[in-house]
Amino acid sequence: MPITPATATQSTSEGTADAILLELVDEKGVTIGTAEKLAAHQPPGQLHRAFSVFLFDEQGRLLLQQRALGKYHSPGVWSNTCCGHPYPGEAPFAAAARRTFEELGVSPSLLAEAGTVRYNHPDPASGLVEQEFNHLFVGMVQAPLTPDADEVEATAFVTAAELAERHARDTFSSWFMTVLDAVRPAVRELTGPSAGW
Numbered sequence: 743m744p745i746t747p748a749t750a751t752q753s754t755s756e757g758t759a760d761a762i763l764l765e766l767v768d769e770k771g772v773t774i775g776t777a778e779k780l781a782a783h784q785p786p787g788q789l790h791r792a793f794s795v796f797l798f799d800e801q802g803r804l805l806l807q808q809r810a811l812g813k814y815h816s817p818g819v820w821s822n823t824c825c826g827h828p829y830p831g832e833a834p835f836a837a838a839a840r841r842t843f844e845e846l847g848v849s850p851s852l853l854a855e856a857g858t859v860r861y862n863h864p865d866p867a868s869g870l871v872e873q874e875f876n877h878l879f880v881g882m883v884q885a886p887l888t889p890d891a892d893e894v895e896a897t898a899f900v901t902a903a904e905l906a907e908r909h910a911r912d913t914f915s916s917w918f919m920t921v922l923d924a925v926r927p928a929v930r931e932l933t934g935p936s937a938g939w
Contacts, residue, residue: 847888
């Protein structure tokens with residue numbers, strides 16, 4: 743197997759796990775270095791590159807995921823379809839497609855860039871901080887899901903109205919509304935005005 747940034751940061755020739763590195767960036771999104779994943783999320787947080795994916799079905803419903811209960815950061819909360827961090831040197835688009843498949847067992851039938859958003863969100867439950875320069879993606883999913891139970895507790899397709907009800911009732915990730923608001927123009931373009939996004 744060829745060594746890529748994705749495989750090189752996950753395992754060594756002895757099969758032991760290496761530290762996962764994130765790409766540190768400046769306020770304009772220019773790479774300035776790397777940091778170990780957990781260290782980058784310790785208060786006050788280090789600004790790093792991330793991505794958020796919003797996939798919709800043919801009815802214009804958003805695919806939500808509930809993060810697995812065993813995750814060290816924001817376990818059990820609901821969030822957008824997929825989010826994560828590119829490996830150093832990995833294009834955000836490639837990372838978004840890769841992680842969507844790894845987490846949900848499905849490749850988007852359409853995936854398009856939808857801008858960036860920068861935020862700083864402390865997570866009260868874990869004490870960790872999301873200091874992120876986040877690349878946004880919207881797209882379509884048309885194949886059955888086969889989620890990885892280590893990553894995903896549950897999934898749900900929701901309309902805009904159903905999301906509002908669920909958001910009032912359930913716990914969502916600290917970054918969810920920030921990324922949703924930032925991606926709304928692209929979502930409206932993808933789903934059309936009748937979907938209500």
